Amino acid sequence: xxxxxxxxxxxxxxxxxxxxxxxxxxxxxxxxxxxxxxxxxxxxxxxxxxxxxxxxxxxxxxxxxxxxxxxxxxxxxxxxxxxxxxxxxxxxxxxxxxxxxxxxxxxxxxxxxxxxxxxxxxxxxxxxxxxxxxxxxxx
Ligand code: HEM
Numbered sequence: 001x002x003x004x005x006x007x008x009x010x011x012x013x014x015x016x017x018x019x020x021x022x023x024x025x026x027x028x029x030x031x032x033x034x035x036x037x038x039x040x041x042x043x044x045x046x047x048x049x050x051x052x053x054x055x056x057x058x059x060x061x062x063x064x065x066x067x068x069x070x071x072x073x074x075x076x077x078x079x080x081x082x083x084x085x086x087x088x089x090x091x092x093x094x095x096x097x098x099x100x101x102x103x104x105x106x107x108x109x110x111x112x113x114x115x116x117x118x119x120x121x122x123x124x125x126x127x128x129x130x131x132x133x134x135x136x137x138x139x
Contacts, residue, residue: 001063004047011040020123023114035101044096045091049090 022032054061055071056079062068076082108116 001061003043004051005063006105007040007043007047015038020119023116023119024108035097035104038097039094042090042097046087046090046094049083049087053080053087056080056083108126 002014022029024032051061051069052073055069055074056076057073058074060068060070073079105117105120109118
């Protein structure tokens with residue numbers, strides 16, 4: 001539920017702000033764009049499937065004993081089982097994508113020796129990265 005609650009402001013932020021251009025060749029940037037989109041899509045789908053398991057019998061989702069998310073779609077044939085299977089499969093896909101993302105970040109840092117990993121850990125504006133990269137090229 002924490003992920004579900006954080007996802008909404010994150011998506012609003014992402015859509016309201018310009019996307020920092022990832023470093024790399026055009027095909028690498030295209031893959032990066034789709035991997036990032038897939039992260040959002042899988043996360044949202046895991047959350048929806050989890051909601052459908054929990055509310056399959058018409059009960060609301062109780063969030064930290066503070067508020068409730070009402071059941072909206074419930075009572076479908078084998079809803080909990082089917083949503084459960086999707087939930088597990090999508091969560092596994094999310095974990096595999098996370099592993100791929102980690103390997104790619106490590107490759108960028110140690111093999112390509114570019115700013116990809118440091119940008120993930122210490123995000124600053126594109127302008128400052130440009131300045132940093134120019135300085136590195138001058139050295
Ligand atoms: C990105 C967020 C989430 C991830 C990565 C995630 C991942 C998982 C994983 C790995 C399992 C264990 C599957 C197994 O081994 O049996 C699980 C089970 C479960 N999750 Fe989630 N989950 C997320 C969000 C949610 C949300 C938002 C809900 C409910 C509103 C939820 C409800 C459940 C339920 C009810 C189970 C038990 C299902 C069963 O017994 O088969 N999950 N989740």
